[in-house]
Amino acid sequence: MSIFITGVAGFVGTNLAAAMLKRGDKVSGFDNLSLGSARNVEAIRRHGAFDFEVVDLADVDAYRRALRALHARSPVTEVWHLAASSDIAAGVADAGVDLRDTFMTTYNTLLLMKELGIGTIVFASSSAVYGDLGERKLSEDTGPLFPISNYGAMKLASEGVISAALESHLQRAFVFRFPNVAGVPATHGVILDFVRKLRASPGNLDVLGDGSQRKSYLHVDELVDAMLFVRSRARERLGYYNIGADDEGVTVHFIAQQVVQLVAPGARITFGQGSKGWVGDVPKFAYATDKLSKLGWRPTLSSAEAIRKAIGQIAEQERAR
Amino acid sequence: MSIFITGVAGFVGTNLAAAMLKRGDKVSGFDNLSLGSARNVEAIRRHGAFDFEVVDLADVDAYRRALRALHARSPVTEVWHLAASSDIAAGVADAGVDLRDTFMTTYNTLLLMKELGIGTIVFASSSAVYGDLGERKLSEDTGPLFPISNYGAMKLASEGVISAALESHLQRAFVFRFPNVAGVPATHGVILDFVRKLRASPGNLDVLGDGSQRKSYLHVDELVDAMLFVRSRARERLGYYNIGADDEGVTVHFIAQQVVQLVAPGARITFGQGSKGWVGDVPKFAYATDKLSKLGWRPTLSSAEAIRKAIGQIAEQERAR
Numbered sequence: 217m218s219i220f221i222t223g224v225a226g227f228v229g230t231n232l233a234a235a236m237l238k239r240g241d242k243v244s245g246f247d248n249l250s251l252g253s254a255r256n257v258e259a260i261r262r263h264g265a266f267d268f269e270v271v272d273l274a275d276v277d278a279y280r281r282a283l284r285a286l287h288a289r290s291p292v293t294e295v296w297h298l299a300a301s302s303d304i305a306a307g308v309a310d311a312g313v314d315l316r317d318t319f320m321t322t323y324n325t326l327l328l329m330k331e332l333g334i335g336t337i338v339f340a341s342s343s344a345v346y347g348d349l350g351e352r353k354l355s356e357d358t359g360p361l362f363p364i365s366n367y368g369a370m371k372l373a374s375e376g377v378i379s380a381a382l383e384s385h386l387q388r389a390f391v392f393r394f395p396n397v398a399g400v401p402a403t404h405g406v407i408l409d410f411v412r413k414l415r416a417s418p419g420n421l422d423v424l425g426d427g428s429q430r431k432s433y434l435h436v437d438e439l440v441d442a443m444l445f446v447r448s449r450a451r452e453r454l455g456y457y458n459i460g461a462d463d464e465g466v467t468v469h470f471i472a473q474q475v476v477q478l479v480a481p482g483a484r485i486t487f488g489q490g491s492k493g494w495v496g497d498v499p500k501f502a503y504a505t506d507k508l509s510k511l512g513w514r515p516t517l518s519s520a521e522a523i524r525k526a527i528g529q530i531a532e533q534e535r536a537r
Numbered sequence: 538m539s540i541f542i543t544g545v546a547g548f549v550g551t552n553l554a555a556a557m558l559k560r561g562d563k564v565s566g567f568d569n570l571s572l573g574s575a576r577n578v579e580a581i582r583r584h585g586a587f588d589f590e591v592v593d594l595a596d597v598d599a600y601r602r603a604l605r606a607l608h609a610r611s612p613v614t615e616v617w618h619l620a621a622s623s624d625i626a627a628g629v630a631d632a633g634v635d636l637r638d639t640f641m642t643t644y645n646t647l648l649l650m651k652e653l654g655i656g657t658i659v660f661a662s663s664s665a666v667y668g669d670l671g672e673r674k675l676s677e678d679t680g681p682l683f684p685i686s687n688y689g690a691m692k693l694a695s696e697g698v699i700s701a702a703l704e705s706h707l708q709r710a711f712v713f714r715f716p717n718v719a720g721v722p723a724t725h726g727v728i729l730d731f732v733r734k735l736r737a738s739p740g741n742l743d744v745l746g747d748g749s750q751r752k753s754y755l756h757v758d759e760l761v762d763a764m765l766f767v768r769s770r771a772r773e774r775l776g777y778y779n780i781g782a783d784d785e786g787v788t789v790h791f792i793a794q795q796v797v798q799l800v801a802p803g804a805r806i807t808f809g810q811g812s813k814g815w816v817g818d819v820p821k822f823a824y825a826t827d828k829l830s831k832l833g834w835r836p837t838l839s840s841a842e843a844i845r846k847a848i849g850q851i852a853e854q855e856r857a858r
Contacts, residue, residue, distance in 0.1 A: 311647070319694070359679050359681070359682060373693065376683070376684050377632065377687060377691075380686050380687045380690045382685075384816055456681065495704050496701070
């Protein structure tokens with residue numbers, strides 16, 4: 217297997233590439249380093265030979281040149297497409313962010329796969345495609361799909377062009393709808409935000425929203441494990457799976473308390489108004505993960521355990537900066 | 538009401554604008570005339586004062602200049618966005634067609650509505666967002682949504698950015714998922730294709746696919762009637778409706794026979810292989826239209842009657858060319 221990963225220097229990409237190298241795959245990847253970092257690339261290199269280049273995947277000409285050269289050196293057998301703008305709030309303020317970094321990266325990836333004759337894509341989609349369906353447990357076949365962020369819309373659009381491409385040039389596709397994921401190297405997200413706020417002002421933690429938002433979390437180690445598991449076990453031509461913990465999740469209130477306890481014991485927590493942390497934030501969601509568990513995979517950590525593990529790791533990461 | 542229609546010179550746009558003008562609305566519209574025509578615009582003008590301009594909506598700068606000027610002359614109160622590439626097969630061969638004409642036209646429309654503070658959009662979506670779900674009756678909440686054409690993918694993407702925009706700048710949205718629509722002025726579609734083939738060679742009709750494709754059809758007069766009905770009656774902030782006939786539809790075989798009977802009696806019909814007319818063609822679909830009928834609207838024509846009416850009109854249109 218010679219695997220090409222987009223967004224390889226990001227949070228999930230770093231962990232995925234390391235796991236693949238460890239098991240002996242040939243791994244290459246591009247990243248524009250907007251959220252990923254050279255430090256992450258160094259972390260990957262510790263696990264084996266790794267072909268890396270800084271490329272902006274939204275720039276189709278640059279992407280084509282770089283991928284052709286890579287493919288000529290060492291033919292790519294499948295693409296894991298993780299590149300996206302994970303800053304959901306930025307994409308609500310300016311739809312161009314997700315158009316470019318979340319959708320056009322997918323569009324360009326498919327175009328180049330067609331040109332180069334690469335048949336298999338594994339795509340990092342998101343729970344954000346479901347929008348806000350209130351109390352409903354989200355199964356893979358749940359509809360309607362009305363995202364409430366441009367991030368969610370452009371992930372949905374990406375799923376759409378992938379499924380359409382299966383009718384023409386693509387041979388096989390996996391769509392993994394990620395939950396909230398926690399761990400290191402953290403580049404964004406609520407835990408990192410809280411840790412940084414408390415390091416800047418240890419006496420007080422201001423929380424966006426009233427803290428009642430409740431979401432399920434998965435640790436990144438388990439996310440990577442689940443993806444590799446499904447990739448090897450699923451038999452469908454289009455395999456689409458929710459990946460997540462099958463529990464009711466934890467509240468932002470809980471996360472804030474846990475971070476305070478570890479990073480700045482005694483700090484006062486101040487909550488804002490409303491159940492949404494920001495426009496485009498889905499206040500509550502929980503996955504039905506029957507499809508994944510039927511295939512034989514279950515997380516070992518609950519949402520609360522994943523959060524606690526990640527807080528320790530992120531606090532350590534920030535101390536080392 | 539001052540209504541702005543994108544794709545106004547196309548098949549549905551022409552009929553919609555005429556109906557709105559007839560009931561006294563102020564109507565304006567842009568079209569790039571790729572499928573629409575100046576002759577269609579003249580047909581609209583017979584019904585009243587109509588502000589029209591040739592504009593490529595995929596070119597955001599040109600679109601912005603033209604819409605700003607229009608909005609300054611006569612403030613737009615709502616947008617009916619119909620512009621799209623309706624040539625599904627062309628979009629399968631080249632994904633850029635639907636990226637540009639089906640998705641970027643929506644993206645640009647939303648961007649300009651944000652800039653100009655226009656709060657309401659009515660969007661012409663499509664049954665193509667459902668992909669190929671086999672025998673299932675398609676209700677509005679049916680999932681999963683895995684389109685099999687780039688046209689379907691870019692309609693789904695358009696729905697996504699519209700629902701996301703409702704979380705920020707947009708006030709209200711209607712998403713109408715069109716069925717197969719028949720009538721005049723025909724610009725594309727199976728009936729027009731058959732009529733033209735028979736006029737070119739009256740002794741024989743070659744049909745793509747084995748003729749078993751079965752789809753429900755609505756006459757364009759009824760489609761326009763349904764849209765105006767839902768727009769005035771529905772109360773949701775995001776109103777999404779399948780519009781179609783609640784029957785099992787008709788086969789391509791039936792359509793071919795009807796066209797032959799009217800246009801070239803005695804012509805031999807030759808069928809191809811496979812249940813799909815072309816890549817990206819959904820071989821069978823039928824709508825559940827409970828949501829629409831609960832609101833109080835039902836078509837008066839069955840799929841078969843709509844087809845027969847349209848064949849007569851399209852044959853007449855082609856004779857007049």
